[in-house]
Amino acid sequence: MENLDRAQVLLQCDLCKITALQSHCEFCQVNLCKACVGEHLSDSSKRHNVVSYKHRSSAPYYPKCPDHTDTHCEFHCAKCDLPVCSTCKSSEKHHGHEFTDILKKVRSKRKELEKDLEELEKIIYPAYEEIILDLNNEKANFESHYENVTTAVTKQEKNLQSELNVIVKKETYEINKMKDKHLVALNEQENEIKQITSEVKQSICDVRKILYSTDVSRISAYKSRNKEFRCLPPKLNVTLPRFSPHQINTGQLYQSLGSLSAISITKEADGYKMKMTKEADGNTKKLPPAKKLLDTPMLITSIQTKYRLKFLHKVTCRNDDEIWTHGEDNIMKLYNLQGEELKSIKTQSGKNPFDTSVTRNGDLVYVDIVTETVNIVKNEKNQKSIRIQGWKPRNICGTTTGDLLITMDSYNEKMSRVVRYSGSREKQTIQFDSEGKPLYSSGYIKCISENRNLDICVADCHAKAVVVVNQAGNFRFRYTGSRSFTAGLFDPVGITTDSQSQILTSDRTNNRIVILDQHGKFLCLINNFELYFPWGLSVDTKDNLFVAEFHSGKVKIIKYM
Template sequence: MDPRTSAQDVMRCDLCETAVVQMHCDTCLVNLCKACVGEHISKDESKDHKVVKFQSRKSTPLYPECKHHNKQQCTMYCKQCDIPVCTKCLTSDQHLGHKLSEILQIVEDKKNKIIKDQTELKEKIYPTYQDIASDVQNRMSQLKKEYGDLSTAITKHGEDWQREIDKLVKKLKAEVDEMKNTQLQTLQKHLDEINKTMSEIKEEINSVEMAIDTNDLSKLFSVTSKIHRYRNLPQKLSLSLPKFIPEKIQGEKLSKLFGTLSSSSWTSVEHGYSMKATQKLPEAGSSPPVKQLLDEPLTVVTIHTKYGKLYSVACLNDEEIWTSGYDSTMKLYSINQGSQLKSIKTKSGEWPSDIAVTKSGDLVYTDKDDRTVNIVKNGKTEEVIRLQNWIPWGVCSTSSGDLLVIMESYGKPAKVVHYSGSTEKQTIQFDDNGKSLYSSRSFRYITYYITENRNLDICVSDSGAKAVVVVNQAGKLRFRYTGHTPSPKNKPFIPVGITTDSQSQILTADINNNCVHIIDQDGQFLRYIDCGLSSPYGLCTDKSDNLFVAQMSNSQVKKIKYMY
């Protein structure tokens, strides 16, 4: 077997290409046999050849050549200048008084950092990118499925329309047949009467002719003329045919009746992914099933409260809700029975601005009169926050158990403050350009309500700005929603109560148009809910995504099913 072409061949000398490698020049990175070492060194005597045994190759450090002194190796490192230096550099004034280190120590530190970086790349970053790629692929598959479901839903809706149209056509044609038969029967009856009269006239004519032709005078005198009966001609029936008046097919009107698509969107979130090593496993049930909006929302329960004006509602659980209104008493109601179970008075004796329920089931309320935020635990009211120059309005409990409070001060733009207990953690008031995010209270009837979305966005309904303002967890403006046209009553959008659901959809009560707007987490309008609402004000949802609407004018709470 030819040793130069054998797949099992040993390494050969780079010079003679015959002998087995025994040595290695660390300077030139050349493999040598012992016989060729002298020849290799003599070829370039200007270099300091470091020839070692092949097993010890790459053990001799190759110092960088000095950029300022020809053929000088840099064995030291100037930390101040951050460059390798040679012995001639050290004798110059350029590095006088500078801190120096052996270059091998610097190299060791750099090598350790590179190894550490490489370890992070291999063990954390690359696996994280693999997970991200897998996540994107899964989302693409899910996206295809959901778009397929969307197309199927549109097709099914079209088939439903077709069935309804077929039923309508059949009904109209049956009505046409019924009208036709009725009118034909009427005309047939009229024709029968005419034919009968014509038969009588013929008999009259024959009778007269026989009397005229006879010479029997008695028969002639017996003829009595009935012509006067037949001179009164029968009535002429005028029948009007029904007309089919088709509605003009207008594409825009038809599209609105059939249903419309909300626009698609995407957002780019910096730091949306976490490193694999620090990622937390999702909690069971943290990814809710995808739900669809009902074609027609249904009112499931109506609860009659005893307020002059009802403002707020908050779910305690699937069976009980807290309510508040223009009254110093906050009341707990049974959802199914509609009966009052409990009541709690505010400490100030004035009506609360807003109420919320914490993760542990405690009632929280804001009191604009004594400028406090209070929590009710085991029937006892504790003051959590007291403000000096600000008036608290909306309040909500976050997923972490903290509190978000939207507050205002006359002449100043409103602000959101994030509290952990009584400690202020964050204030959100201005955007990146220094412009206020929320309106300033310049007259009496501005209201502000707040909620936290499932994606941790902070959502505020600002009636003064006629907008829903949504910022992310860091307080950066994501979007403003200023209503959708045409609105049910074609009146300006005035948002009051606000809530969210498991799909991160945002729902806000529009008191001016007696409806609730549903928008997605990116601010796209989805649909209206009206259900015969009267002055809808406070909103909340339960864990099953049932919507509760507090109606201000009639003091009723409606439980509405709007998703399946």
């Protein structure tokens, strides 16, 4: 019934092509909205039987033969690729042709439809969406490049004094022409991709409509466009201009100003790649279908840690069998899933860590706010420290590239930012949006996680929001709660992400877990069994959720997909 409901939302009335369908005429095989039912019944030349779309008959509708109007087509001609009746089958027109039962052909066609729909939804459409996102990112970043080129030109202009103004204006004009040319190329590429994306989206709707139809002729007539859509468009390659200032020569002012390289805009045929996976034999296959959320999450087990009176802050999966934990003391403990303590490590300062995480290599990493360092523990003994200069480190997470993402506050606690470290080198700073406004509040608790799509997700507790930026640090969305649930103000603390790029955050004062999709859309809550002040979150490779309860000191393991 869920699938029927979903189909009813997606499919439209066959008459007006605007309103969502509600009814179905079983004799005419037409889907109707409420407004169009009367118009359809007004045709008294035909027999009608209009029923609710949910309660339409599941019996197959055999198409009528165009040559023998009183006969239904029960066979399919393989050579002609057409439904035929028993009379046509024995006619000279189809002599020597191979025939199959039309329902067998329909079953085969339905499998093709299902595969096409899965590829359209899971691979092709997301690929075009990702291309549009890349183009938008390029458009967002290209302005700064041209600003830098223009700045270099105007800086040289000051050295050449006022008599160079005419030359400088000419060079600036050339830059703007290149910039306009670049923008035109980007917009043309984006419009082209949007057009194809729209066609892919329409194809999804058409395929879904045919898939849920009982009209055999429509199913038999289906022609897949997936092969066409698999051929992604060529990628736009732009050789950006550079300004190279020359030594000032008063006799050759124009030449001394510098040279501006020409802009080069080309299209690379294999620039975009459809996301595929490799099998063991080296053959490619489509990405596996998305996992589905359980209607009712299940509690797998509960582990009682030794933090019951010392408040459990964080749980981090070291692997599928072991978890690191820490609370309000100076000892970080490693447990197995049977609740046995395997190892313990003390902080160098003797004070409790502010946050912990695990690197790509499985090493424990923790933030020591007393020494203002980030410490990486190798072999449970040697600790390598990254000293943070000028800011207070707070929360941390490891990334798929081996970098570390660290949230930090200014000493006056009026500013917050996220910094990416590669080893001990500061690689990227994320603090403001495109309008120069702070992305994060001045509150000090900001748990952080990297998504599978490389988005950076922060649970900004003080702002009562989940803030997400992309890998380049550009703002994507801010989630502050859903109208789907109204009890209690949204209070996010812990955060993690899973294999489906879904974002899970612990809504601590409301004793629940909120799940969002990668675009910030609310999906569901986990609150069907007792959660008591949930704080830290982690997900293993099997998408089992680990929840650290602050007051009870328990780690609850939940199956939700």
